[in-house]
Amino acid sequence: MIRLEKIGKRYDLGEVEVAALTDVSLRIERGEYISVMGPSGSGKSTFMHIVGLLDVPSEGSYFLEDVEITQLPDKEQARIRNRHFGFIFQSFNLFSELSAIENVMLPMGYAGMGRGDRRKRAAELLEQVDLSDRAYHLPTMMSGGEQQRVAIARSLALKPDLILADEPTGNLPSDRGAEIMAILEGLNQEGVTIVMVTHDDDLGRRARRCIRVRDGRVAQDGGERDGGAAA
Ligand SMILES: Nc1ncnc2c1ncn2[C@@H]1O[C@H](COP(=O)(O)OP(=O)(O)OP(=O)(O)O)[C@@H](O)[C@H]1O
Ligand SMILES: [Mg+2]
Numbered sequence: 001m002i003r004l005e006k007i008g009k010r011y012d013l014g015e016v017e018v019a020a021l022t023d024v025s026l027r028i029e030r031g032e033y034i035s036v037m038g039p040s041g042s043g044k045s046t047f048m049h050i051v052g053l054l055d056v057p058s059e060g061s062y063f064l065e066d067v068e069i070t071q072l073p074d075k076e077q078a079r080i081r082n083r084h085f086g087f088i089f090q091s092f093n094l095f096s097e098l099s100a101i102e103n104v105m106l107p108m109g110y111a112g113m114g115r116g117d118r119r120k121r122a123a124e125l126l127e128q129v130d131l132s133d134r135a136y137h138l139p140t141m142m143s144g145g146e147q148q149r150v151a152i153a154r155s156l157a158l159k160p161d162l163i164l165a166d167e168p169t170g171n172l173p174s175d176r177g178a179e180i181m182a183i184l185e186g187l188n189q190e191g192v193t194i195v196m197v198t199h200d201d202d203l204g205r206r207a208r209r210c211i212r213v214r215d216g217r218v219a220q221d222g223g224e225r226d227g228g229a230a231a
Helices: 044-051 074-084 100-110 115-128 144-155 174-189 201-206
Strands: 002-013 016-028 033-037 059-064 085-088 162-166 193-197 209-214 217-221
Touching: 002 044, 016 044, 016 059, 016 217, 033 044, 033 201, 044 162, 044 193, 074 085, 085 144, 100 115, 100 144, 115 144, 144 174, 162 174, 174 193, 174 201
Parallel strands: 033 193, 033 209, 085 162, 162 193
Antiparallel strands: 002 016, 002 059, 209 217
């Protein structure tokens, strides 16, 4: 599905240059469930932003289904991002003035779906994350776990092939985190590719493949579990 070749990301801060990612080459196959782990500042979020086409690499090539994405115009990259990728972040990034259902409807509006269809699909998605009874709540009226489930429902709005989750359980107590994991793992069983950053060793080990990042480099890829992980 995705192939990265010698991807690097540098930030030029005038006096100093920060190498957030260096020489990252790997493949992500359709249907994989991957965890990304590593110390704070090691480049995990940078990696997720680049894979998600939210940020451009300073060097290297990014292929999606053998098409080199980095060569495509921004508009085309944005279209791919909206149609094929779903994002879940540590802080839920919900619009505080919109209700749960309106937040979920938002990406469908950008994609040009009619209002009736948007509302119907959003209601189905909220049911999928067990929040039908919170559809008209504002984010401030919901718990952290509920807000994260709204964010998941929203990320599923356009049926993504790939979900990029950056510490999706980071702000949640462990029982709430387990609910989020169960939703993500259920999606993976339905064939959605999942890449998830986590600080939690137990959660990280649930993934079939664990990528360990250190100082902006891939220090280890797979091989964490008994019998070895699929690479
Ligand atoms: N916009 C930026 N400008 C300059 N440096 C940046 C920028 N964004 C990130 N960095 C640096 O790049 C490195 C990698 O950051 P990144 O956010 O990818 O780390 P991370 O592994 O996600 O950390 P955490 O676990 O704390 O979220 C860090 O040293 C960070 O300071
Ligand atoms: Mg991060």
